Amino acid sequence: MLQRETPPIRPAFPSRSEIADLTRRERMVLEHVCQGQSNKEIAEALVMSISTVKAHVRNIMQKTGASNRIQLALNADRHNGQPS
Template sequence: MARMIRLLLVDDDALVRAGLSMMLDGTGDITVVAEAGDGREAVTAADAHSPDVVLMDLQMPHVDGITATRQLRSLPNAPEVIVLTTFDTDEHIVHALRAGASGFLLKDTPPADIAAAVARVAAGNPMLSPGVMRRLMDRTVTHTDAYERARSALAALTPREHDVAVAIANGRSNAEIATALLMSVTTVKSHVSSILTKLGLDNRTQIALLAHDADLV
């Protein structure tokens, strides 16, 4: 029997939390272990309940979702974070991903897709809504320094690691990368771990963002 995914809901609207809890608790493979009304409560709840995934709002009192995401990702047993918000500006998207979020969904996302995103992120794969993915793909590098920093950082990778980073930015899974680059999935995972360590990143989404900044995809 598959292990239940432990989920923490963070939103300052109690009705939104109640609706999400009712919807996701009924999927069979997700259990809502705690709720929080702002980012400060989220960090406390995560420390107490050890969730696998946090579903995070952005605009909240006291501590906002971006700050809370950054704090959660710095915990020893850091949960994955999916931002669920009504705000989809480039600024919100980029700041959330840079803070360590592994997913970014809009609140009009169908319930089944939210549940699928939780499962995907819990398995270690990033999940962006189609609209958000398009915006990232279309996003041009407007600051030369960001482009140069990204290029400089990626220069530390071996040619094979560079290929893996580009494949990640193109949304490929480990299995797809292994097939395309003629290597085992275990080797791909090893390359991903090495990339994260060398670049000082937390997850695959940040690798993809860096590749986008470097204009590689």
């Protein structure tokens, strides 16, 4: 019987260094995500297209290992509300 390799377990929340690896623009988007804003609201506030916001959110999630926006916001709050 073949055994599958178990992937390494990631912590539930990304580390402060993973947040620090975000670009300036990604940190700006993250701040708005933490405020519960929609992609459309973020796009209007930061003067960018909705597709650009979606790309930034996707990149943030990949870099931090978060699986959804709630997890992103909780992580930022866990780091004393300092996503940047």
